[in-house]
Amino acid sequence: GAWGACRVKMDETLSDDILRVEDEIFEATGIGASQVIVKRNTTPIIPLQSLTLGISPLVGENLWDVITLVRNNEEALKEWLCQYLIFKGLKLRWKKANAAIKIVSSIPDLKGEILAEPKLTSSLNLRPEGLVTFNAILMIDISSSMLARDIEVKNIAPAIEGIRSAMDNERISKFLRYFKEGISVSRRLGATFASLLFLAEKVGRGFGEKVSIIRFADIAEILDFDGPFFDSASGKHGILERAANLIVEKIGEEQGTSTNMGDAIVGAHFVYKQFEEIEGVGTTKPCMLVLLTDGYPTDGDKFKIAVENYFVNNQNVVFYVVGLGNPDRKLMKDIAQRCGGEYFEPEDMGSLLIWYSKRARDLVVKLKGGRARTHELATKLKGRLI
Template identity: 55%
Template sequence: MPEIKLFVDTKADIQNKVLISTSNAEKLGITGQAQAEIVNPDNDKKIQTTVEASEQVLDFAGKFAKNVLDQLAFSGVELIVRSLGGQSSAQPSPAETQPQKAPQTPQRKAPPPRPQQPPSSMPKPQGIPQPTPPKPPRTPGAPSTPPQQMPSPPKQHIPGQGQPSQVPQPSGPGGMQAAQPEEIDPYPNRIDPSRLRDQKDGIILKPVVSSNVEGGRVHLSGNVLQQLGLGHGMLIGWEDPLTRSEGSARITQAQINDNEIRMSKDTKEDTFIKADNIVVYSTEPPIKKASEISLEVQSQPEMMGYCLVSPRTQHTLSLNKDDVVAFEDELTAATGAAKVDISEDVDDNVIIIDSEILEASGIGSFEVKVSKNQRKILPLQSVSLGISPITGENMWELISTARENAQALKDWLSNYIIFKGIKLRWKSVNLACSIVDCVPDLTGDILAQITENTTLNLSPQGLVPFNAILIIDISRSMMARDVFVTNIAPAIEGIKAAMESREIQEFLKKFKDGVNIPRRISAAFAAVLFLSEKVGRGFGEKVSVIRFADEAQILPFGNSYYMDSASGKKGVLEDAARMIVDRIGNAYGQATNMGDAMLKARSVLNEFENMNPDQPTMIVLLTDGMPTDGNKFFEEIQKFSGNPNVVIYILGLGNPEDELMERAAKLCGGEYFKPDDAGELLVWYSKRARDLTVKMKAHK
């Protein structure tokens, strides 16, 4: 059976009928109207209905009654019309057009003769005289028809007989239908959608109005964008094959059907879309994919480590938002990197770079070579930041502020791609920072990023005076002889040169290379070295020493509880060293009352803060065991953790409770360290005397 596939045009004023063009009717063998089978190819539903030929229908489409479409559950674009072979003519049969003769009237006696009337040109009707019906007006242009015989008058009703049948009246002269005026096509410039698609090199889509689409934009699926060679933010155009009206808009990529283009109601009305399907095409020059392109450089402040490119650049380099791009100054070989964002306001030949990144990279040219970064961005394990104020000199206040806002600092830094030599400024908090060191290190063109798991170490860029409290364990276990002497010659020579007393010289003789010494002896040496470094700095820093075992004691420095490193009195350092050697190197107890020692340290801290509230204090705890006074130690640690002017470092010898010590140091911005030998112990203490670094761990 012959069949044709047609685009669907809904016609609301017909029922159970389909109108097709006369040429399509000929293909199906239909000359007037006939029953045919309508098939929905999307769901294979079929119905039979009347199909009628019409000169007002185009060859590529059919006009379908709405109830026919509902029965087929139609929601697509095309339907199939299939001939069933039988047909019925649309012309009325002769029996329908020829008026029936009225039945003969029964014969009656003729009436008496009447006077003769003048002759008339009108013939007399047969039977009972009837008035002549008015002649219907002649339709202009209609051919004249010969006069028809007047029908006989209807039979009179005789009681007891049935009602006589009514004679059908002709609807026009000669019983023919009056001709209707020809219908005017409202879309005289219409074009076949397939032909228009080929002309525009586009695709056919169904326009769908959606309240989720803002004016001036349309939504398209990713597959459609790929087919058109376009991307989010670029421009498309469309044309209606009925009205031939055109429109254009920016694209928003969305999760929609591949056969749809979604738009606002205003967009559809303003561009006069009437067809069920329109042709959509690209208005942009073809995109040529590239691995790198040259772009003009513009800078913009407060971009939080980002750069901006146009949608065309995005698709040329195959970029997505938050991808990383690298840029290189071909004149100076300076390089940099940044996360990318897409802006429709950026010219296609321009890249806008955060001014901080541009300055840090050293790029000075007006044009850079831009490429998508193909290397993995390394997550940094730890970063040492050199901190300084952008303006002013209050270094420690800045460190304290950063410490109190550790998460905000990390969030700010995580916006930036970290590369070798980068320097950044957080202007809202007056903070400038540079990468002093990091793990892993940045060599060559390695790019890295600060994450939630990165440990930040804040080191002042410049001298920051700070007081210190040294807390030393002298419990019985500290007499264990297991600290190996190695790599301490520089420390011994430094102490010998600074102190000439016999007691100190004899003390130093115990440190022979390659032997093990008691833990308490190595602790005493570390404390003496720390005092020596503080005196050498000459900033007037104060150092207090607390020993603890069964109880905690603050060691006296003359009549004071601390040593003033800038007192200027002769022999102050040697007196302090002899006291430490005697009270620590030659003493021991039984218990490890660590909580009591921290309580004593808090009383010393209060005195330091009374003298200078803004000066920071470092507390250094050396121990080889675990607290024997319950939770008192950690309770005191928690009190210290709320003070931004305190940093606590802990050094472990032997077998202390590592997990507890690690946790305590992290809470207070310091670190927990276990040296392998006496050399590492002394180097660590020497560095602590000179360097107040705040460590902000990823997880507390």
């Protein structure tokens, strides 16, 4: 049957035969009966490494504004969550942030009547409970090391059929013939396929989202889709096929020597400003950045400095990094975590394509684990959000 759990606090104003349960906890249990059994928990309460939280507005409809407010107040959120015992299916209301919060999943997984407690060191994933439309900027490494043939073609039949149905022409058909089950293809071809699939998914959503693609090696170049981005709402005949041909040509068939990531970030900032100019500052759709690379930056600290200057404090941006081969894992993980994203390394072609397909549909903000800083806690104790 339905059940739930909460921490006990003594209240001297209540008589000995009365227990008061918060409405929030009682509603979260799903108990519909007027009588319940109350007992003391004797099982261990496990600490949580991470939590995925489904977020939606308590009032109003602007889901991304609520996500942003929660993201900006990570430590306050963790402190608030630490009041509760967590169990599977729990739903809470964080009124200060106008956020309805649902426990979607966790590590460790909560099965049966297992109870857990979040820590200030727990990592959090914020998943919108509803539709969020977002633009995207894909940055693709085309340095010579991307020619290495070490991506195994595995479990990609659905992606092949998806591309064929979305953009069927001779050049794309020829490109797809490289991908035979069981062989290994180059990182460059894998990146090209992933970009094609991402674009096809965006067009299939039909929400007018914009996608820009930047290739980088010795220099960074923004692919020209009759402008610095592809508009998925465009109804021009053959526009998707022409865009796909351009991606195959510029990503799949050309290469450079260096890995100048800083130039790619400068290009991404330029494109983001174009989005703002078209959609309006303050009303611009959220933007996902995805950087795919197999190496280390060859332009010194330019990459890290550019990310810090343009995107670390931009709460409208989520930055993901995909690593192939032997990238600078420490740097890439740090960049992704500081910008609300994640670092990902695919096991094979199938996992790479699944990851890109999901990213085209879902914008999830990831908050890394860490202890609250003293000045943030002092601010929160005043009873307001930062």
